[in-house]
Amino acid sequence: MSEWIEGVLSRVSRHSCGGNRWLGFSGGLDSTVLLHLLSRQGLELRAIHVNHGLSANAGAWQEHCAAMADSLGVPFVARRVQVDRDGRGLEQAARDARYRVFGEVLQPGDELLLAQHGDDQVETFFLRLLRGAGALGLAAMADARPLGGASVLRPLLGVGRAQLEEYAREHRLRWIEDESNADQSLDRNYLRAAVLPLLSERWPLRERVTRAVQNLREAAELLGDLGSADLELCDQRRERFGESISLASVRLLPQRRRKNLLRSWIAACGGSMPEAPHLEQALQQALQSGEDTQMAVAVGGLVARRFRDRLFLTPPLPASPAGRQYRWNGRDRLELAGGWTLTVDSGWPQGDYQVCYRSGGERARPTHRRHSQALKKLLQEAGLEPWLRDLVPLVYRDGTLLAVGDLFLCEEGLEGSLKWRYGGACG
Known part of the structure; x- marks a missing residue:
């Protein structure tokens, strides 16, 4: 067994997994080799393929990946996504779409x-250098990091593409060549085709970048330690959807520590390194004086929001579920739109329930109130964040509203309680 293969297997074995092991399987050379290598070693895996729909060949690629996984006896899951650039580069928009799937x-x-x-690590380093990244960004891709309650592992970072090609030829593997890789209008492709080969003629580029990345990661870890301490000082709190910190405490920090805190927080929640303008915009809007504003600034694949003088970091909101309805037996876990669930906490009676969402104009009478009130006002009083008010499930039986999520009951004498939870990353 070659030395690099032993290194890959050693890196995987050192990271214990308490749940399922998933492998992001695009069908390209690198993921094809990793899937083949690990499955041949008897490692229990599941392959997940994200179909971005950006190529006319996307459907054929998905079929190829499904067939490859089946030939290796690996369970296969595919998800199709809509890549919304929304002012971002195509590579970043596609990455954000993938990570939404992973989080779900x-x-x-x-x-x-x-x-x-x-070689991907080298490209990432130079891309971030040319974008003016700081120490954490220049530390490029970590070999292991958290992703919500799960974790990410990159066991091939010590391996070059040439070694992967040699393995693939030896085992007669077939892989996908994405035609967009030839498009030098994309920054990564231009670096790969026109810049890095010239630098590699003079310097051992992968070895030098690896050394720089290790040094920068040490510096980034020190900044991460400071960021973690500042998060604790700022009353970091797990919320129903994402996390929050006290803006009053953030205001006491100098600007450089505010930015470092936000970078560290995004990384801890499984986000990617945000662009500096987005980071500054999020802090500027969050710290402006006056009443709470309906801010929503995209940062590193997450969203910074503000409510009641706290800064929230949340996953992107799912599409509005307005108009959707569910039937529920009051016993089993009910899967709702966007990664939310409704479950029984204790004592809830089984029955035939209808679950839907706000459409406007609803009224409710919590059991501790004598009169009904507008549901909109009741949700405000309950302190539910504004961005969640259209997502709260309304539980009916025979046309009568019984419960508003797990916020309050509307039926006297109703026993039991419910849990309304988000199950995705940074939830």
Whole structure:
């Protein structure tokens, strides 16, 4: 067995997995080699393929990946996504779409194996350098990091593409060549085709970048330690949807520590390194004086929001579920739109229930009130964040409203209680 293969297997074995092991399987050379290598070693895996729909060949690629996984006896899951650029580069928009899928599929304790290799690391380093990244950004891709309650592992970062090609030829593997890789209008492709080969003629690029990345990661870890301490000082709190910190405490920090705090927080929640303008915009809007504003600033695949003088970091909101209805037996876990669930906490009676969402104009009478009131006002009084008020499930039986999520009951004498929870990353 070659030395690099032993290294890959050793990196995987050192990271214990308390749940399912997933492998991000695009069908390209790197993920094909990693899937083949690990499955041949008897490692229990599940392959997940994200179909971005950006190529006319996307459907054929998905079929190829399904067939490859089946030939290796690996369970296969595919998800199709809509890539919304929304002012971002195509690569970043596609990455954000992938990670939304990962956040929906992975459960606490699961591990996601990604197949980026050493040459990808070099490209990432130079891309971030040219974008003016700081120490954490220049530390490029970590070999392991948390992703919500799950974790990400990149066991191929010490391996070059040439070694993967040699393995693939030896085992007669077939892989997908994405035609967009030839498009030098994309920054990564231009670096790969026109810049890095010239630098590699003079310097051992992968080795030098690896050394720089290790040094920068040490510096980034020190900044991360400071960020973690500042998060604790700022009353970091797990919320129903994401997390929050006290803006009053953030205001006491100098600007450089505010930015470092936000970077560290985004990383801890499984986000990607945000662009500096987005980071500054989020802090500026969050710290402006006056009443709470309906801010929603995209940062690193997450969203910064503000409510009641706290800064929230949340996953992106799902599409509005307005008009959707569910039938529920009052016993089993009910899967709702966007990664939310409704379950019985204790004593809830079984029956035939209808679950839907606000459409406007609803009224409710909580059991501790004598009169009904507008549901909109009751949700405000309950302190539910504004961005969640259209997502709260309304539980009816025979046309009578019984419960508003797990916020309050509307039926006297009704026993039991419910749990309304988000199950995705940074939830």
